Amino acid sequence: MYSEKVMDHFSNPRNVGELENASGVGTVGNAKCGDIMRIYLDIDERGMIREARFKTFGCGAAVATSSMATELVKGRTVQEALAVTNKAVMEALDGLPPAKVHCSLLAEEAIHAALWDYAQKNGLVIEGLEKPVDDIEEKQEE
Numbered sequence: 001m002y003s004e005k006v007m008d009h010f011s012n013p014r015n016v017g018e019l020e021n022a023s024g025v026g027t028v029g030n031a032k033c034g035d036i037m038r039i040y041l042d043i044d045e046r047g048m049i050r051e052a053r054f055k056t057f058g059c060g061a062a063v064a065t066s067s068m069a070t071e072l073v074k075g076r077t078v079q080e081a082l083a084v085t086n087k088a089v090m091e092a093l094d095g096l097p098p099a100k101v102h103c104s105l106l107a108e109e110a111i112h113a114a115l116w117d118y119a120q121k122n123g124l125v126i127e128g129l130e131k132p133v134d135d136i137e138e139k140q141e142e
C-alpha cells in the first residue's frame with residue numbers, strides 16, 4: 001500500500017526537531033483527522049534555506065511527507081521552496097494512497113506558513129505566496 005520511500009521516511013524521518021531562532025515557523029493542522037505539523041526554516045540573508053526541521057503530531061504519511069518536504073526545501077531559495085507543492089512531495093515519495101493525499105497538503109501548507117512567518121518578520125512580500133490557513137480543512141472545502 002505504501003511505497004518503500006514512504007516507509008523509509010516514516011521509519012527513519014529526516015530533519016526531526018526544532019530550530020532555535022528559526023527565520024520562520026509554520027504550524028498547520030487538520031481538524032478532521034486532528035493531525036498537526038510544524039515546520040521551522042532557517043533562511044540566510046540571500047533568501048536561501050539553510051536548514052529545515054519539523055515536528056509532526058500525526059499519521060505515518062504526515063511524518064513521511066514532512067520528512068520529504070524538509071529535504072526538498074533545504075538548499076533552495078524561498079521562491080524555489082514555493083514550488084515544492086504537495087504533488088512534488090508525493091512524487092518524490094513515489095506516491096501516496098488516495099486517502100492520504102491530504103497529509104501531503106499539510107506539508108505544503110506548513111512550508112507556506114513558515115515562509116509567510118519569515119516574510120512577516122522581515123517585512124518582505126514573497127510573490128505567489130498567499131496567507132496560509134491554520135486548518136487545512138478550510139482550504140479543502142473551498
Ligand code: FES
Pocket residue numbers: 030033034035058059060061062100102103106
Ligand atoms: Fe491526517 Fe494524515 S491522516 S495528516
